[in-house]
Amino acid sequence: MGISVTINGQNYDLDVPTDTPLLWVIRDNLKLTGTKFGCGLAQCGACTVHMAGQPIRSCVTPISAVAGQQIQTIEGIESKAATAIQSAWEKLEVPQCGYCQSGQIMAATALLASNASPSDADIDAAMNGNICRCATYVRIKSAIKDAAKQLQDGGSNA
Numbered sequence: 464m465g466i467s468v469t470i471n472g473q474n475y476d477l478d479v480p481t482d483t484p485l486l487w488v489i490r491d492n493l494k495l496t497g498t499k500f501g502c503g504l505a506q507c508g509a510c511t512v513h514m515a516g517q518p519i520r521s522c523v524t525p526i527s528a529v530a531g532q533q534i535q536t537i538e539g540i541e542s543k544a545a546t547a548i549q550s551a552w553e554k555l556e557v558p559q560c561g562y563c564q565s566g567q568i569m570a571a572t573a574l575l576a577s578n579a580s581p582s583d584a585d586i587d588a589a590m591n592g593n594i595c596r597c598a599t600y601v602r603i604k605s606a607i608k609d610a611a612k613q614l615q616d617g618g619s620n621a
């Protein structure tokens with residue numbers, strides 16, 4: 464039976480079992496490979512995407528749970544927060560191997576979209592579930608602060 468989902472603004476009618484993980488659909492059916500498979504158990508954050516702007520773990524989210532919802536992947540995020548995050552990531556050279564980084568960016572973008580001036584505690588709480596085996600945590604935190612500053616400095620265009 465078909466399931467309708469909207470991913471990065473595009474509608475798809477998918478003929479997959481209702482319990483298929485969203486991550487499988489994103490990577491295997493739609494060939495959007497920026498979103499990564501890490502643990503498959505909602506423990507690492509590599510598979511983070513947005514549903515209605517909120518970060519979710521696509522590895523444990525059945526496709527039936529996102530029918531009719533707006534899903535965004537790393538390939539489709541477009542917002543002032545996303546631009547600021549991506550530019551800060553580049554400026555501070557955050558990634559090492561890069562494997563966890565699309566999940567990190569999705570989590571950080573969702574944080575800044577809801578809280579343009581996060582405290583250290585806010586950042587820790589929002590990023591807590593995103594694991595980086597290369598331990599880029601210090602640069603991630605600095606980049607989130609840099610992106611928040613960019614948003615504040617450019618706030619008149621929000």
Ligand code: FES
Nearest residue numbers: 501502503508522
């Ligand atoms: S792959 Fe989904 S949280 Fe690790």
Ligand code: FES
Nearest residue numbers: 560561595596597
């Ligand atoms: S940059 Fe290598 S796992 Fe995070």
